Amino acid sequence: MSSAAGYVTDVAYVPGFYPNLAPSAIRYVASLNRVAPPKVDHGFNYLELGCGLGRSLTTLAAANPTGQFVGVDINPEHTALVQKDIDRGALKNARIVTADFAHLPNDLPTFDFIAMHGVLSWVAPAVREQCIAVVKERLAPGGLFLVSYNAMPGWAHLQPIRGILRQYAVLRQGDSVSRMREGLQYLVFIRDKHAKYFEDNPRAAAYVDGLLKQDVRYLVHEYLNEHWTSFYFAEVASMFRGADLSFAGSLPVHTNFWDLCVRPEFQELFRTTQDRLVTEAHKDFCANTAFRWDIFVKSPRLTPDIRSRVEAMDDLFFSVTRPGTTLPFQTNLGVVTSTVQGPIYQTLLETIGSGSMRMSEILATPKLSSAPKEELARAVDAGVAMGLFDFSSGPISDQTYDASKPLVIGCAFNSQLLKNESLSGRALALASTLTGTGYTIGDFDASILDELVQRGHDQLADRVDARLVSSGRSLQEEEKPVTDVARRSQLVKDACDRFRTTALPQLFKLGIVTNA
Numbered sequence: 001m002s003s004a005a006g007y008v009t010d011v012a013y014v015p016g017f018y019p020n021l022a023p024s025a026i027r028y029v030a031s032l033n034r035v036a037p038p039k040v041d042h043g044f045n046y047l048e049l050g051c052g053l054g055r056s057l058t059t060l061a062a063a064n065p066t067g068q069f070v071g072v073d074i075n076p077e078h079t080a081l082v083q084k085d086i087d088r089g090a091l092k093n094a095r096i097v098t099a100d101f102a103h104l105p106n107d108l109p110t111f112d113f114i115a116m117h118g119v120l121s122w123v124a125p126a127v128r129e130q131c132i133a134v135v136k137e138r139l140a141p142g143g144l145f146l147v148s149y150n151a152m153p154g155w156a157h158l159q160p161i162r163g164i165l166r167q168y169a170v171l172r173q174g175d176s177v178s179r180m181r182e183g184l185q186y187l188v189f190i191r192d193k194h195a196k197y198f199e200d201n202p203r204a205a206a207y208v209d210g211l212l213k214q215d216v217r218y219l220v221h222e223y224l225n226e227h228w229t230s231f232y233f234a235e236v237a238s239m240f241r242g243a244d245l246s247f248a249g250s251l252p253v254h255t256n257f258w259d260l261c262v263r264p265e266f267q268e269l270f271r272t273t274q275d276r277l278v279t280e281a282h283k284d285f286c287a288n289t290a291f292r293w294d295i296f297v298k299s300p301r302l303t304p305d306i307r308s309r310v311e312a313m314d315d316l317f318f319s320v321t322r323p324g325t326t327l328p329f330q331t332n333l334g335v336v337t338s339t340v341q342g343p344i345y346q347t348l349l350e351t352i353g354s355g356s357m358r359m360s361e362i363l364a365t366p367k368l369s370s371a372p373k374e375e376l377a378r379a380v381d382a383g384v385a386m387g388l389f390d391f392s393s394g395p396i397s398d399q400t401y402d403a404s405k406p407l408v409i410g411c412a413f414n415s416q417l418l419k420n421e422s423l424s425g426r427a428l429a430l431a432s433t434l435t436g437t438g439y440t441i442g443d444f445d446a447s448i449l450d451e452l453v454q455r456g457h458d459q460l461a462d463r464v465d466a467r468l469v470s471s472g473r474s475l476q477e478e479e480k481p482v483t484d485v486a487r488r489s490q491l492v493k494d495a496c497d498r499f500r501t502t503a504l505p506q507l508f509k510l511g512i513v514t515n516a
């Protein structure tokens with residue numbers, strides 16, 4: 001317990017896959033901020049600090065067979081479950097280490113990528129120092145470090161909820177889960193009896209309802225640790241400056257475009273600010289940022305012109321997120337609703353609409369030759385930021401599946417997930433070696449996929465329905481369980497049809513499902 005330094009260890013965390021941890025995502029963001037990302041074509045080393053149940057680690061290891069992945073966590077219950085996933089998925093390129101950050105094994109290499117998600121805000125100041133020391137010592141020159149944390153000012157009005165919840169829960173009896181349950185009851189009580197804090201902060205009052213819908217194990221790790229801090233961006237930038245790192249951008253991609261994060265009336269102010277660190281601080285205020293995913297680089301090699309940038313990232317591929325998308329395309333990124341339109345985007349949609357292309361191929365397209373290359377690359381990046389385009393570590397397939405042939409799941413990691421976690425009540429991410437990341441599907445869709453792969457299309461809906469009944473998991477309609485048998489069968493049939501027309505073609509394009 002002492003080496004956990006106040007971090008909860010009596011209750012295991014919940015599994016979750018976070019696509020922001022994918023090497024392709026981290027590399028792409030660095031490249032759009034003019035930092036050459038580490039080369040990955042001859043293999044790379046990746047470390048995740050505080051990997052929890054390791055679903056990001058194992059999914060990314062399965063999706064990037066040329067990378068070597070190491071996860072570290074102090075909680076042996078967590079690491080045992082990660083090891084189980086590694087064994088079941090036959091992941092030869094993944095290793096899990098049970099250790100605290102101050103006592104990592106001596107045989108670790110230096111890393112091209114280090115990721116630390118959901119740790120910095122929740123550990124003691126001394127443990128933060130240990131994390132900084134690991135990054136300083138273990139990140140290779142040119143390597144990228146991804147860190148996420150609770151951010152100010154978005155947490156300002158919510159921070160007292162954490163404070164009172166923990167103060168109440170630590171006085172209760174039992175394990176962290178039962179303390180948390182009692183803490184939640186107390187919060188609801190004081191909110192419903194109109195405690196002045198909640199009256200003065202109506203968004204905090206509404207936030208309590210959100211807490212009630214979360215997995216209680218997640219809430220334990222989020223709120224019951226002894227240490228809990230939300231940081232201003234400038235504090236985190238200064239912390240990692242101590243590890244010789246400089247800021248190289250943030251995720252999601254749109255956060256690198258301040259004009260997509262702040263309302264038009266603020267934009268003139270931003271246009272005149274040259275310093276990126278200052279811009280980030282103001283952006284967080286204008287967008288009321290509550291959570292940040294920052295990328296830092298050690299000894300960066302900069303790519304000031306488009307030629308050097310393309311050279312550094314031309315192993316990434318761009319595709320249209322939803323084929324068939326037409327312009328104008330509207331998207332809301334939290335604070336601003338953005339509209340994509342105009343001839344460049346129309347031609348880009350036509351150019352990459354049916355498959356995927358490297359940036360060099362896009363820039364060399366004759367139909368786009370009249371546009372300056374910088375402008376074109378910027379349009380691709382902004383298209384990615386707005387969700388019109390997607391990027392991947394390899395080309396996605398342009399083939400369509402043949403319904404008359406059997407379907408196959410090629411990857412052992414995906415097969416075991418479908419076998420063990422269909423209908424678990426939690427979404428699951430399947431690894432795609434084509435894109436280098438995971439693709440998340442619902443647990444019910446996972447059971448449809450598993451049935452399709454195991455026993456084909458015949459009487460699919462009946463089989464899925466029988467599986468649903470035997471699992472005890474119910475379908476919901478208007479937030480209520482469906483008890484009528486005929487209605488349930490109809491919903492299952494509709495879900496199977498929808499899966500075959502929408503999810504299955506996508507899984508096929510991503511190479512997760514193939515024809516035998």
Ligand SMILES: C[S@@+](CC[C@H](N)C(=O)[O-])C[C@H]1O[C@@H](n2cnc3c(N)ncnc32)[C@H](O)[C@@H]1O
Nearest residue numbers: 007050051052073074075099100101117118221
């Ligand atoms: C909130 S969880 C995040 C888990 C994972 N990154 C995710 O997002 O699913 C934080 C993790 O850090 C681990 N941790 C906390 N303090 C640690 C330390 N001093 N050394 C190693 N791991 C630690 C915890 O056991 C826990 O699994």
